[in-house]
Amino acid sequence: MSAITMRELTKVYPGGVRALDALDLDIVDGEFFALLGPSGCGKTTLLRTIAGLEVASGGSVHIGERNVTNLPPGKRDVAMVFQDYALFPHMTVQDNIAYPLRIKKVDRRERTGKAAETADELGLSALLQRRPGQLSGGQQQRVALARAMACHPQVFLLDEPLSNLDARLRLEARTFLKRLQRELGVTTVFVTHDQAEALALADRIAVMEGGRIRQVGTPTEVFRRPANTFVAGFIGSTPMNLVGTRVRGDELAVGAARLPLPDDARGQVTDGERLVYAVRPEYLDYSPTQVAGALSGQVVVVENLGSVSLVSLDVPTDDTDGGASSVQVVVAEGREPDPGDTGWVVPRPGRSLLYRDGDLVTAGAEAGVPAAAQG
């Protein structure tokens, strides 16, 4: 168990692609940490650089007190579970789990014993003599985890741990994985492109884009207060509503509508300034009748999501950006409007944010860093 510290970590591929761009990141001992971002953002490269499968072009990686920047993967005391699990097809489950011990020259009897023990912890005892090809996806994942656990590493690295499982199994595996990590208490870094997975599993999340980290924070911080419009658009099963607005004294003008200024932004904005107003569809209330401090528009689409519906409205906005922008709102079941209706949406107090040039406008703290840390 160890912390992972990265300083100015850079990876440039031959051909000039900058996959990691002078990246600083601290992962705390025992933490379940997610690297989240769209494909090509550098998250997998970062994971592979921690593992040692990619050699950093610059900067440093420390695991615990050790500088591992130039160590080969086998000397870093990490275990990695690959997206396809990479179970050796010609070995039994037992031999697969015992493989790291075989490399460490543990004798056969001891290592089969250890493998059986680890397999037992993960409920794999009945499968020890099977080959990977005879296992289901979920079982394969457990074998891969058991193999990673067998060598008691300082750090677990998981590359897209759930993406090879079907939807139902994925939920089950998610719960299993979170419990396992809690019980083992080993620092674990995982890569995902699925924001829901990151929010559900991780203690903290780093949201990445273009080889840089755009925000690091707990799931709550990242969900409630995205540091920039990229994170705002990426996190959440429905993206955040982003609407152009102009400051008018104590209020914000969106088209003809007037909205209260978010508390956070009070005193941080100047009259007449153009900003982006942001609020999650979950934090908007729909009303079929006119209310004050609301955006209004015509209902265009109603999408049924089961217990709720996602309603899209065309809201007329300021002159310059084409006249209308789409605002989505979550409506409880039984209260859905019909397309063509005119409706009003009211942001809940304390749930709306303002962005200036893509970055969060906030009183206490610099974007991306929790307010408490700034003092």
Next chain:
Amino acid sequence: MTVTTAERPTIAVRHLLARIGRYTFLCLVLAFFALPLLWLATAPFDDTPTVTASLPRFTLDNFRALLDNPYALRSLLNSVYLAAGTAALVVTFAALAAYALSRVRVPGRDALLYGLLLLSSIVTGTATMVPLFELAFRLNLIDSRLGVILILSGGLLPAAIFILKDFMDSTPASYEESARVFGASPLQIMRHIVVPLVRPGLATVGVWAVANVWGNFLVPFLLLRGPDKAPAAVIMYTLYTEGGQADLRLLSTFSLLYSLPVALMFVFVSSRYGFRFHGGIKR
């Protein structure tokens, strides 16, 4: 309606004729390939074999006569030495080279492979007879089995690398990366992961190398001086009567013994590995 009923018999006849013609053709082709095999099966047991296949007057005298020939059986053993040595070298070096070529990015890698493949057919061919002899002479490899093995290996390696690289390419890199993270060295990865996964490929290349060496006449004929080291393919050339006629009794018997090992090896390896890609890899 009237037209079709009138035409129906002629169509049926035409179909029948076409079918007869097709089968006759196939039978001819079959006979063309089967007759030599039939000769190989009957002639060794005939006390007066000719160049035609006929029902033998059964005898085992030919085998006894062959046993009396001082070089016949030893030559088969020599063939085994040469084939086994060459196959071992080819499989080992081709596996290492193919693995490297499959995993390392070298500029112009494919051109290199095609170039080697092209040149390899020249190395053990007639065109390089003289320089090869010269080379072997300078290296003191004349009349040495090692010399024959090295030269045959050199000729077979490029194609073997080419075949094996394909097998190596189809094993996912994540297996090896996984082993690397656990601390396995490249040779351990090769032994534990890659070789078991490409075993069918190694078997294919091994069989192909053995079959090639078994049938090679030119290289051992050039480089081995005496009959005591000569392999079967060379000894067969010496099975003549005093009058300079081909000794069909010995020749047919020897041919049978000569072809059996390779045929048996094929059956064995094919039943063991099936020349398919096992491993259950799904990506």
